Amino acid sequence: METVSLSLWNAPRAEAPVVATVALPGSKSITNRALILAALADAPSTLTGALRSRDTDLMIDALRTLGIGIETAGADTTLRVTPGRLRGGAVDCGLAGTVMRFLPPVAALAEGTVDFDGDEQARTRPLDTILNALRGLGADIDGDSLPFTVRGAGSLRGGRVTIDASGSSQFVSGLLLSAAAFDEGVTVHHDGKTVPSMPHIDMTVEMLRESGVEVSTPATGGEADTWRVSPGPVRAVDRVIEPDLSNATAFLAAAAVTGGEVTVPLWPAETTQPGDAIREILLAMGADVRRDGANLTVRGPQQLTGIDIDLHDVGELTPTVAALAALADGPSRLRGIAHLRGHETDRLAALAHEINSLGGNVTETEDGLTIVPADLHGGRWRSYADHRMATAGAIVGLRVDGIEIEDIGTTAKTLPGFENLWATMLSAAAGTGRKASF
Numbered sequence: 001m002e003t004v005s006l007s008l009w010n011a012p013r014a015e016a017p018v019v020a021t022v023a024l025p026g027s028k029s030i031t032n033r034a035l036i037l038a039a040l041a042d043a044p045s046t047l048t049g050a051l052r053s054r055d056t057d058l059m060i061d062a063l064r065t066l067g068i069g070i071e072t073a074g075a076d077t078t079l080r081v082t083p084g085r086l087r088g089g090a091v092d093c094g095l096a097g098t099v100m101r102f103l104p105p106v107a108a109l110a111e112g113t114v115d116f117d118g119d120e121q122a123r124t125r126p127l128d129t130i131l132n133a134l135r136g137l138g139a140d141i142d143g144d145s146l147p148f149t150v151r152g153a154g155s156l157r158g159g160r161v162t163i164d165a166s167g168s169s170q171f172v173s174g175l176l177l178s179a180a181a182f183d184e185g186v187t188v189h190h191d192g193k194t195v196p197s198m199p200h201i202d203m204t205v206e207m208l209r210e211s212g213v214e215v216s217t218p219a220t221g222g223e224a225d226t227w228r229v230s231p232g233p234v235r236a237v238d239r240v241i242e243p244d245l246s247n248a249t250a251f252l253a254a255a256a257v258t259g260g261e262v263t264v265p266l267w268p269a270e271t272t273q274p275g276d277a278i279r280e281i282l283l284a285m286g287a288d289v290r291r292d293g294a295n296l297t298v299r300g301p302q303q304l305t306g307i308d309i310d311l312h313d314v315g316e317l318t319p320t321v322a323a324l325a326a327l328a329d330g331p332s333r334l335r336g337i338a339h340l341r342g343h344e345t346d347r348l349a350a351l352a353h354e355i356n357s358l359g360g361n362v363t364e365t366e367d368g369l370t371i372v373p374a375d376l377h378g379g380r381w382r383s384y385a386d387h388r389m390a391t392a393g394a395i396v397g398l399r400v401d402g403i404e405i406e407d408i409g410t411t412a413k414t415l416p417g418f419e420n421l422w423a424t425m426l427s428a429a430a431g432t433g434r435k436a437s438f
């Protein structure tokens with residue numbers, strides 16, 4: 001059997017309350033949607049503040065392969081996207097849900113065959129729902145999971161399709177994002193348990209509308225659980241990408257678990273990013289959360305209370321919330337997140353296993369986790385190639401001596417240089433002279 005040795009990172013222990021200002025790079029979800037919309041647009045456009053990370057670079061590489069011009073202009077976070085005729089090629093999805101679910105509809109519009117593959121671990125992520133939906137809309141596809149092949153015919157009929165999107169909101173977002181370019185547009189009807197991560201579908205709808213695409217949703221008088229995109233041009237829009245609020249949650253959590261104070265600049269006044277929900281979550285756990293203009297500041301409490309919360313809409317925040325809960329003063333229940341078993345890894349199993357291996361008391365439920373705080377000891381924290389598992393381990397490491405995180409580099413999926421940002425945050429705290437009381 002092949003043995004893989006993964007590097008270990010000594011998660012820094014906070015010697016004092018963390019006090020820092022941390023600026024985060026652009027949102028993964030907005031960047032990858034903006035890239036698709038720019039690629040399908042009627043003219044070139046510029047994206048400013050785009051995230052450059054493994055997931056977004058995979059999207060950039062794939063779109064270039066399919067015939068789209070993408071140049072950096074000045075900063076590598078400024079992208080000039082020039083639409084072109086879509087052609088065939090080979091696409092590497094890595095472990096990126098947004099690449100494996102948003103690109104097959106684009107590939108169906110290409111003049112040529114597009115071969116998709118990705119990381120070994122990506123082969124178990126659910127995909128059949130969107131591939132079957134595309135077949136129903138007229139696409140010619142071989143396979144039900146990675147690797148698979150889309151034989152693009154230069155156009156796609158589109159029309160009405162019924163899917164069960166309870167496994168991932170990305171099935172709906174993927175179909176809607178390209179649908180203005182389908183001959184008949186698309187009507188996506190969901191039939192099944194509730195769709196998770198609704199703010200991400202709202203993000204898709206909002207960005208489509210900004211691009212001049214007509215979208216009807218249940219919220220705007222449409223049929224329940226049904227989204228309709230009319231066929232028509234996608235207008236080129238120059239976009240400034242918001243900072244990634246899900247990535248920000250680990251840094252804000254650092255203030256919460258050390259009684260410190262962390263400020264994140266450029267927090268949007270209004271946003272569809274689910275990371276915004278961290279404000280309510282930290283407030284409910286006893287932290288002080290304030291906005292001062294565009295700055296969001298979290299001040300940690302003396303005692304962090306446990307939380308009973310349905311994270312169905314904001315499942316992406318679960319690893320951060322689980323780390324907070326493991327360090328809280330009372331028990332927590334995280335519910336509504338069965339679909340996390342199909343994320344980068346089975347996040348429910350991974351979180352329970354890693355916290356328990358440090359002496360924690362976490363039980364997996366059918367749709368979540370019960371976390372009872374316990375005295376944690378040092379040890380190895382596995383990341384399972386999951387960026388958010390790695391950052392959750394870093395949060396725990398602030399309060400527990402001797403946490404060694406496997407493969408911290410996996411954070412590059414959405415936040416390259418995480419270790420440096422984390423160390424800079426902690427060195428800012430060291431200069432304040434504040435004493436630890438945790």
Ligand SMILES: O=C(O)C1=C[C@@H](OP(=O)(O)O)[C@@H](O)[C@H](O)C1
Nearest residue numbers: 029168169170196197200315316
């Ligand atoms: O559309 C998106 O950008 C995302 C949707 C969500 O997926 P699920 O609905 O599969 O949870 C989220 O967890 C993921 O990180 C990003």
Ligand SMILES: C=C(OP(=O)(O)O)C(=O)O
Nearest residue numbers: 095096097098316343344
């Ligand atoms: C679930 C996530 O990613 P993906 O876009 O790969 O689904 C995530 O970033 O938490």
